[in-house]
Amino acid sequence: GAGVSQSPSNKVTEKGKDVELRCDPISGHTALYWYRQSLGQGLEFLIYFQGNSAPDKSGLPSDRFSAERTGGSVSTLTIQRTQQEDSAVYLCASSLNAGQIQETQYFGPGTRLLVL
Amino acid sequence: AQSVTQPDIHITVSEGASLELRCNYSYGATPYLFWYVQSPGQGLQLLLKYFSGDTLVQGIKGFEAEFKRSQSSFNLRKPSVHWSDAAEYFCAVGAGSGGGADGLTFGKGTHLIIQP
Numbered sequence: 595g596a597g598v599s600q601s602p603s604n605k606v607t608e609k610g611k612d613v614e615l616r617c618d619p620i621s622g623h624t625a626l627y628w629y630r631q632s633l634g635q636g637l638e639f640l641i642y643f644q645g646n647s648a649p650d651k652s653g654l655p656s657d658r659f660s661a662e663r664t665g666g667s668v669s670t671l672t673i674q675r676t677q678q679e680d681s682a683v684y685l686c687a688s689s690l691n692a693g694q695i696q697e698t699q700y701f702g703p704g705t706r707l708l709v710l
Numbered sequence: 711a712q713s714v715t716q717p718d719i720h721i722t723v724s725e726g727a728s729l730e731l732r733c734n735y736s737y738g739a740t741p742y743l744f745w746y747v748q749s750p751g752q753g754l755q756l757l758l759k760y761f762s763g764d765t766l767v768q769g770i771k772g773f774e775a776e777f778k779r780s781q782s783s784f785n786l787r788k789p790s791v792h793w794s795d796a797a798e799y800f801c802a803v804g805a806g807s808g809g810g811a812d813g814l815t816f817g818k819g820t821h822l823i824i825q826p
Contacts, residue, residue: 597753598753625810627810627813627814629813629814629816636816636817636818636819637800637802637816637819638816639812639813639814639815640813641813642810642811642812642813644810644811649811650811650812653812653813685753685754687754689810692810693810694810695742695804695805695810695812695814696742696759696761696804697810698756698759699756699814700756701746701753701754701755702753703752703753704753
């Protein structure tokens, strides 16, 4: 079946603009994760959704970052007033059962964000 | 908080030779440990994981890893590498108590180069 999909695959934006990144998890997966991969920081966990709710948003880098998930499926990560340090690959992953860290997380191909 | 160290940034191995990639973790309780591989232009793919039971874990593509609690290590091994194994390898730890809310903590990765 279809894996995790993300769109756009690449995004170039100007500093100060808002961007929205989309993640379509595997159908039926209740857990959804966002990570950021950058040269300086490696792979960082950003936020986790259990169904539609995110119990802890403290992993988001700043208050310019927000995320939501609707209908227990698609999730969007929004970055407001983008800065150059936001340039990175944003990865989404999903797993079948929420609340089970031992479950395999299936990763999407990522969105490569470049802020000029 | 948990952490993961992958001491080797780059490793070069001849095709057909054996491979061992090192991973050390820091976590107070029993960790959930994972190895992921990221090929150029590809998403992260799970190779294997450990959360209980036999400390020698078999994975896909002929990889195995051994959990050693006394050394806080989870090293990845393969008896004979193939040119297609050239990729970035990430070790990760998950906090079982968080039930997924903390996501996975990744190491910085080891870049594997295969020479003919």
